[in-house]
Amino acid sequence: MRVLLLRPVPRNERFGLGPFFRVEPLGMEYIGAALLARGHDVALRDLRFGPPVERDIRGMRPDVIGIACMHALEVDDTLALVDRVRRASPGVFVVVGGHAAATYPAPFIGAAVDAICLDDGERVVPRLVEALAQDRPLTEVPGLVLDEVPLPARQLVHGWHRQYACLHHRPTYLIETARGCPFRCSFCSVWQLFDRGFRERSIEAVCQDFAATGDHVFVADDLFWHHASRSEALAWELRRRGVRKEWILVQSRVDLVATHPALLEAWRPLAREFDIFFGLEAASNDQLEGLQKDTTVDRTLEGIRVARELGFGVTGNFVIDPDWDETDFEQLWDFVARHDLSRAGFTVLTPLPGTTYFDEMRPRIRAVEWSQFDMHHLLWRPRLGAERFFELYCETWRRSVLNLKGQKKWWQWIKHAQPRHWAFTLRALARTQEMMKPPHYLREHRLADDPAGALALAPANRDRQVRLSLSSSQLKSPPPAPLPSPRRVPAPAADTGSATRAGRTATPAGAAARADPRRPAPR
Numbered sequence: 233m234r235v236l237l238l239r240p241v242p243r244n245e246r247f248g249l250g251p252f253f254r255v256e257p258l259g260m261e262y263i264g265a266a267l268l269a270r271g272h273d274v275a276l277r278d279l280r281f282g283p284p285v286e287r288d289i290r291g292m293r294p295d296v297i298g299i300a301c302m303h304a305l306e307v308d309d310t311l312a313l314v315d316r317v318r319r320a321s322p323g324v325f326v327v328v329g330g331h332a333a334a335t336y337p338a339p340f341i342g343a344a345v346d347a348i349c350l351d352d353g354e355r356v357v358p359r360l361v362e363a364l365a366q367d368r369p370l371t372e373v374p375g376l377v378l379d380e381v382p383l384p385a386r387q388l389v390h391g392w393h394r395q396y397a398c399l400h401h402r403p404t405y406l407i408e409t410a411r412g413c414p415f416r417c418s419f420c421s422v423w424q425l426f427d428r429g430f431r432e433r434s435i436e437a438v439c440q441d442f443a444a445t446g447d448h449v450f451v452a453d454d455l456f457w458h459h460a461s462r463s464e465a466l467a468w469e470l471r472r473r474g475v476r477k478e479w480i481l482v483q484s485r486v487d488l489v490a491t492h493p494a495l496l497e498a499w500r501p502l503a504r505e506f507d508i509f510f511g512l513e514a515a516s517n518d519q520l521e522g523l524q525k526d527t528t529v530d531r532t533l534e535g536i537r538v539a540r541e542l543g544f545g546v547t548g549n550f551v552i553d554p555d556w557d558e559t560d561f562e563q564l565w566d567f568v569a570r571h572d573l574s575r576a577g578f579t580v581l582t583p584l585p586g587t588t589y590f591d592e593m594r595p596r597i598r599a600v601e602w603s604q605f606d607m608h609h610l611l612w613r614p615r616l617g618a619e620r621f622f623e624l625y626c627e628t629w630r631r632s633v634l635n636l637k638g639q640k641k642w643w644q645w646i647k648h649a650q651p652r653h654w655a656f657t658l659r660a661l662a663r664t665q666e667m668m669k670p671p672h673y674l675r676e677h678r679l680a681d682d683p684a685g686a687l688a689l690a691p692a693n694r695d696r697q698v699r700l701s702l703s704s705s706q707l708k709s710p711p712p713a714p715l716p717s718p719r720r721v722p723a724p725a726a727d728t729g730s731a732t733r734a735g736r737t738a739t740p741a742g743a744a745a746r747a748d749p750r751r752p753a754p755r
C-alpha cells in the first residue's frame with residue numbers, strides 16, 4: 233500500500249516554545265519505520281518545509297493518508313488539512329492520530345476522517361493498512377512493547393534535518409526512551425491518555441538510537457529518569473559505547489532529581505551541555521497541591537540545588553492561573569528572584585481537552601478557536617480583567633532570562649551559536665520579545681459572550697467504553713470492562729522504581745477507529 237504521512241503547519245507558533253523549538257516528527261518516523269518494515273511504500277511530508285500537499289498526492293496517489301495532531305492548538309489546522317486532502321483525493325482513506333487526537337477525538341468525529349488512532353501509531357497503522365489492503369476487519373492489537381520498531385525512519389525527513397532546531401542547537405534530533413507518566417498533575421493530558429502507565433524502550437534500542445543521531449538531542453520522554461535503576465543502567469551502557477553529545481535536553485521532576493543524585497551523576501558526562509526542563513509550576517505548597525503536583529516547594533529547591541551542583545542547566549515552567557489576584561503574581565516574582573529562577577517559562581493554566589480538569593472547566597470556557605489552547609491565551613474571563621492580567625503576565629515574562637533588555641543581552645545568546653544559525657536564533661528571540669508586550673496578547677484575546685458563541689466542547693472521553701463506541705465494524709473483539717474514572721486517583725508511590733504497564737494499549741480500543749460521520753459527538 234502507498235501511505236503518505238503528513239505533519240501539518242500549526243498557524244500558532246508565536247508563543248511559548250513554538251518560536252524556539254522546531255523538531256522532527258518523531259511519532260510518524262516510528263510509524264514510517266513500521267510500515268517500511270512490512271514492505272509498504274511510505275512518504276512523510278513535513279508541510280512546514282515541503283511543497284503543497286496536492287503535489288505529493290498527485291505524484292504518489294496514496295491509498296492511505298495519515299495526519300498528525302499533536303497539540304490541541306493544532307486541531308483547526310489539522311481539520312483544514314483533512315479537507316484539503318479530501319478535495320485533492322476524495323477516495324483516499326484518511327487517518328488522524330497524535331497526542332491531541334488521541335486524548336480528545338471529538339473534533340474529528342463527523343469530519344471527513346475515516347479513522348482516529350487512539351493509541352501507539354506504530355502498532356495501529358500497519359494493522360489498519362494491512363486490513364485495508366486485504367479488505368478484512370482489524371483484529372485485536374496485541375503486545376505492549378515499544379520496541380516493535382527499534383528505530384524511527386529518520387531517512388523519511390532527511391531533506392529537512394538541518395531545519396530541526398532548538399534555539400542554537402542544530403540540527404536537533406528527537407529521541408524517545410520511554411512513554412507516559414505515573415503522576416497525575418491536574419492540567420496534564422499525558423497521564424490521562426496512558427492511564428498513568430509508563431513504558432520503556434529497551435536499553436539496546438535506545439543505545440542504537442543515540443549512536444545513530446547527531447550531536448544535539450532533545451529527549452521527548454514526559455518523565456525522564458523515572459525508572460531509576462533502568463536509567464542508570466542506560467547511562468552506563470551509553471558511556472561504555474562511547475556516546476557523547478554536544479547537548480542533551482530532558483524533561484523531569486524536581487522531586488525525582490532530589491531523590492537520585494547518583495543517577496544524575498551517571499548521566500552528566502554524556503553531553504558537554506546538559507539541560508533539564510522542570511515543571512516547577514508554583515511558588516507555594518498550596519498552589520502545588522491545587523495542581524495535584526504531589527510534591528512540595530522544599531523538594532523543588534532541593535532538586536534545583538542537586539541539578540545545579542552537578543552542572544546541569546535548569547529551566548523551569550510555572551503555571552499562571554487566570555483566577556489569580558495581584559498578590560499571587562507578586563509571590564511568584566519574589567520566588568523567582570529569591571531562587572534565581574529567571575531561566576523559566578510561564579504558561580497560562582489551560583484545561584487541556586481529554587483531562588478531568590477540562591470537564592470541570594468546560595462550562596466556563598469561552599474560546600472561539602482551537603489555536604487559543606496554546607497556553608498563552610485566556611480561555612475564560614480572568615479575575616483581574618484581561619488588560620490587567622496581561623500586564624502582570626507580561627511583567628512576569630520580563631523578569632525572565634528571555635528579556636533582551638534584562639540580564640542576558642542578544643549577543644550573549646548568539647555567542648554560542650554558529651554564525652550560520654544567528655539569523656534563526658535572532659528571529660526566535662525577536663518573536664519572544666513580543667511575548668512581553670500586552671498588546672500582543674490583547675490583539676488576539678477573543679472570548680465569546682455566551683456558550684453559544686464559543687467552541688462546542690464535548691466532554692472528554694476518558695473511559696474505554698466511550699472510546700470503543702467510536703470504533704468501527706472492523707473491530708471484532710468484545711469491549712473490555714470500563715476503567716474507573718481517574719478523577720480521584722491516589723498519589724504515586726514516592727519511589728519511581730519499576731515500570732508499570734499501560735493497560736489501555738492491550739485493548740482493541742487502541743486500534744484505529746472508523747468514525748461514523750453521522751454519529752453525534754460522544755457524551
Ligand code: B12
Nearest residue numbers: 248249250253259298299300303304329330331349352353
Ligand atoms: C516534542 C514536543 C513538542 C515540540 C514540537 C512538536 C511538534 N509540533 O513538532 C515543541 C517543543 C515545539 C512543543 C511545543 C509545545 N508543546 Co509539546 N510536546 C512535545 C513532546 C515532549 C514529545 C512529542 C513526541 O514526539 N513524542 C514521541 C512520539 C514518538 O510520540 P507521539 O508524537 O505521541 O506519536 C505517537 C502517537 O501519538 C501516534 N501518532 C503520532 N502522530 C500520528 C499520526 C498518525 C496519522 C497516526 C495514525 C498516529 C500518530 O503514533 C506515534 C507513535 O506511537 C510531547 C509529550 C508527549 N509525550 O507527547 C509534548 C506535548 C505534546 N506538548 C504539549 C504542550 C503543552 C506544548 C506547548 C503548548 C508548550 C508551551 N509551553 O508552549 C507548545 C506548543 C507549541 C506550538 N505553539 O506549536 C503537551 C500537549 C498538550 C495538548 N494536549 O495540546 C504535551 C503532551 C506535553 C505535556 N506533558 O503536557 N512540543
Ligand code: SF4
Nearest residue numbers: 413415416417420454
Ligand atoms: S509529571 Fe509531567 S508528565 Fe507527569 S503528569 Fe505531571 S505534568 Fe504530566
